[in-house]
Amino acid sequence: MNNETDSQLALEKIRTFSSMDDSLLERVRLTGLEPVLPSVYKTGVAAQSTIAASALAASEMWRFRTGKTQDVSVDMKHAAIGFRSERYTEINGGDTPKTFASSGAGDNPSEVHGFYKCGDGGWLQIHANYPAHKQGVLEAFNCESTKKAVQDTLSKMTASEAETYLTERALPAAMMRTLHEWSAHPQGMAVSRLPLIEIEKIGEADPLNFSDNPQRPLEGVKVLELTKVLAGPLMGRTLAEHGANVLWLNDPHLDVIDGLVMDMSKGKYPAHLDLNNEVDKDTFTRLARSADVFIQGYRPGSIASKGFSPHDMAEIHPGIVCVEISAFSHEGPWSNRRGFDSIVQTVSGIGREGGIAKNQEGMVHLPCQALDHGTGYLGAFGAMVALLKQRREGGSWRVRLSLAQTAHWLKSLGRMNEITSPDIERSDISEYLGEVESSYGKITFTKPVAQLSETPGFWALSPSPFGSYEPMWH
Numbered sequence: 001m002n003n004e005t006d007s008q009l010a011l012e013k014i015r016t017f018s019s020m021d022d023s024l025l026e027r028v029r030l031t032g033l034e035p036v037l038p039s040v041y042k043t044g045v046a047a048q049s050t051i052a053a054s055a056l057a058a059s060e061m062w063r064f065r066t067g068k069t070q071d072v073s074v075d076m077k078h079a080a081i082g083f084r085s086e087r088y089t090e091i092n093g094g095d096t097p098k099t100f101a102s103s104g105a106g107d108n109p110s111e112v113h114g115f116y117k118c119g120d121g122g123w124l125q126i127h128a129n130y131p132a133h134k135q136g137v138l139e140a141f142n143c144e145s146t147k148k149a150v151q152d153t154l155s156k157m158t159a160s161e162a163e164t165y166l167t168e169r170a171l172p173a174a175m176m177r178t179l180h181e182w183s184a185h186p187q188g189m190a191v192s193r194l195p196l197i198e199i200e201k202i203g204e205a206d207p208l209n210f211s212d213n214p215q216r217p218l219e220g221v222k223v224l225e226l227t228k229v230l231a232g233p234l235m236g237r238t239l240a241e242h243g244a245n246v247l248w249l250n251d252p253h254l255d256v257i258d259g260l261v262m263d264m265s266k267g268k269y270p271a272h273l274d275l276n277n278e279v280d281k282d283t284f285t286r287l288a289r290s291a292d293v294f295i296q297g298y299r300p301g302s303i304a305s306k307g308f309s310p311h312d313m314a315e316i317h318p319g320i321v322c323v324e325i326s327a328f329s330h331e332g333p334w335s336n337r338r339g340f341d342s343i344v345q346t347v348s349g350i351g352r353e354g355g356i357a358k359n360q361e362g363m364v365h366l367p368c369q370a371l372d373h374g375t376g377y378l379g380a381f382g383a384m385v386a387l388l389k390q391r392r393e394g395g396s397w398r399v400r401l402s403l404a405q406t407a408h409w410l411k412s413l414g415r416m417n418e419i420t421s422p423d424i425e426r427s428d429i430s431e432y433l434g435e436v437e438s439s440y441g442k443i444t445f446t447k448p449v450a451q452l453s454e455t456p457g458f459w460a461l462s463p464s465p466f467g468s469y470e471p472m473w474h
Helices: 004-013 022-027 043-066 076-082 131-141 149-155 159-167 179-184 187-191 233-240 258-262 277-287 310-317 343-346 350-357 370-393 403-410
Strands: 028-031 037-041 072-075 114-117 123-126 173-175 198-203 222-226 245-250 268-272 292-296 321-326 395-400 415-418 434-437 441-446
Touching: 004 022, 004 028, 004 149, 004 173, 022 028, 028 043, 037 043, 037 159, 037 350, 043 072, 043 403, 043 415, 072 076, 076 187, 114 149, 123 159, 131 149, 131 159, 131 268, 159 173, 179 187, 179 343, 187 343, 187 403, 198 310, 198 370, 222 233, 222 277, 233 245, 233 258, 233 268, 233 292, 233 321, 233 370, 258 403, 292 370, 310 321, 310 395, 321 370, 343 370, 343 395, 343 403, 350 403, 370 395, 370 403, 395 403
Parallel strands: 028 072, 222 245, 222 292, 245 268, 292 321, 321 395
Antiparallel strands: 037 415, 114 123, 123 173, 198 395, 434 441
16 A cells, blocks of 8 residues: 555545545545655654645635635645644744744753653653743752753652642643553543544534635634644634634733744734633623634633633524644543643653654654644644534534544554654755745745645735734734
């Protein structure tokens, strides 16, 4: 079986979660072959198929609104570069002031983020890219802000004890598990029973209307986005790529990573809004009354506790599509646990498999944030599928995904064992990069990956920081 067929099969499976006719697949052209990145798993196939799925949904949206069909093409090398877009976002050809940190341990002795060997020989990952998480770890361990101080503390604990101790304090940390250990774990079992993506009707509503005479597939579609890292912002960015009006909201008190915001704010209106403030809550409710899509990427229950669960949103605006992205899914004992792409790789056996392939202790993670990016593109696909269902059948809709479900799917694609293959060099990607003037300066960015013959994807707004716009529809 060749790699192109692997991507076609993966795309066909994703398509089954929609009501789109399988004949549409004949209009999709997938080029390129694995290995495209050094990996144990088929990250190129995952990138190509999820990006193609989102583009296919956009083309179906265009056909529904205009009666016109179009062709879609996705190149695997461009898809792999797109799965690392945050890595290639730069100002004036130099590094961003803050880059999106890798999942592994760095060389900075004051950097707490990274991998640690515990007293029992087990491994622990601490995710401390954000200042609040780093500070939380230091307070939990009552130690100095150095990697050595954290290591000295963990040398007196088992990996399991450390994981429990930190996660009970709502800090993102994870014990390395093997594939077998994860498949036998209650959370691993809960995730294995779930589909890759859930799209379900949650309330009654009349079919809403799209605007007339669109120039782009999602023109006139209003998207409220409450997300942080990385899958949720990518989902909103993908909808903006096809013309959606995306209002990206962030609490001004929360930490942000500048490099991530630069990459993910393209095409969006980034604004400040604090749901703990009653005036801002009223503003959000007014915005929701005319929103077509609501994306949220916080822990399950977090936004619902403020009165904005999918069912609440369906009461505020019957016919809305609500998309929920979480780390470990809405099922199982870890359903409310904080997590990131690299944390899910650590617990699910993906990281350990990389270590085994490299013949080293501990973990070697994927060469890109594949779970985040894959979930983001799948979320955009799900949002568009649900929008089409709403316009055809009526109802309010919920779409649910998680990084853990995407990890389970990635492993199901089969192994590649090409972790020693050459990586893509920076010098090889110039044709996939563009430049734009922004409030940050001149920014280099990764061009849209999917090529649509009639409605090429692009971002109508240059990147900008939160607070650049007011929390209102523009």
